[in-house]
Amino acid sequence: xxxxxxxxxxxxxxxxxxxxxxxxxxxxxxxxxxxxxxxxxxxxxxxxxxxxxxxxxxxxxxxxxxxxxxxxxxxxxxxxxxxxxxxxxxxxxxxxxxxxxxxxxxxxxxxxxxxxxxxxxxxxxxxxxxxxxxxxxxxxxxx
Numbered sequence: 001x002x003x004x005x006x007x008x009x010x011x012x013x014x015x016x017x018x019x020x021x022x023x024x025x026x027x028x029x030x031x032x033x034x035x036x037x038x039x040x041x042x043x044x045x046x047x048x049x050x051x052x053x054x055x056x057x058x059x060x061x062x063x064x065x066x067x068x069x070x071x072x073x074x075x076x077x078x079x080x081x082x083x084x085x086x087x088x089x090x091x092x093x094x095x096x097x098x099x100x101x102x103x104x105x106x107x108x109x110x111x112x113x114x115x116x117x118x119x120x121x122x123x124x125x126x127x128x129x130x131x132x133x134x135x136x137x138x139x140x141x142x143x
Contacts, residue, residue: 007086011053012040013065013094014142017102020121021143023134030082035133038091039119041111049090060109061119064097076136091142 015022015038023036041056043049050068057063074089096102106120124143127134134140 004083007088009043009049009088009090010040011043011049011056011090011092012038013053013057013068013092014038014071014139015094015096016124016143017121019124021124021127022096022101022119022121025118025120026135028080030079033133035135036122036127037135038139043090050092053090053092053094060111060117061101061107063101065094066097068092068094071142074136074138076138078136089136091139093142 022039024039026035026037027033028035039057039060040053041060043052047055050070053068054065057065069092071091071093074091076085076087076089078085078087104121106118108116108118110116122132126132128140128143
């Protein structure tokens with residue numbers, strides 16, 4: 001999450017395998033709600049969003065990407081844990097270089113020493129039906 005009053009630039013990767021999408025699971029304490037989002041993270045000053053995408057996947061789940069294709073830019077205004085957030089998302093479609101990631105059901109990774117997250121494959125129909133929540137919802141336009 002960004003500091004109050006700041007706009008955060010992030011790069012996210014949509015990875016699809018048939019009818020499934022690879023996402024990170026999050027939880028909003030204030031709303032008491034679980035949500036799912038494409039993996040990725042912040043773009044550092046002087047770094048391209050493409051390079052940030054590759055770095056974030058390497059740091060978080062030790063995965064290399066291939067077939068990286070830019071999809072577009074999304075402006076995302078949201079509330080998370082009771083705080084207003086503002087992101088500029090550089091969205092990419094990509095694939096895992098190592099096929100082992102397509103065999104996994106889920107994996108646990110650390111974004112920092114204190115925060116563990118789970119990434120998993122979810123059937124897109126569960127997201128489209130509203131059973132599970134995909135954020136931001138505009139991602140459906142890219143599926």
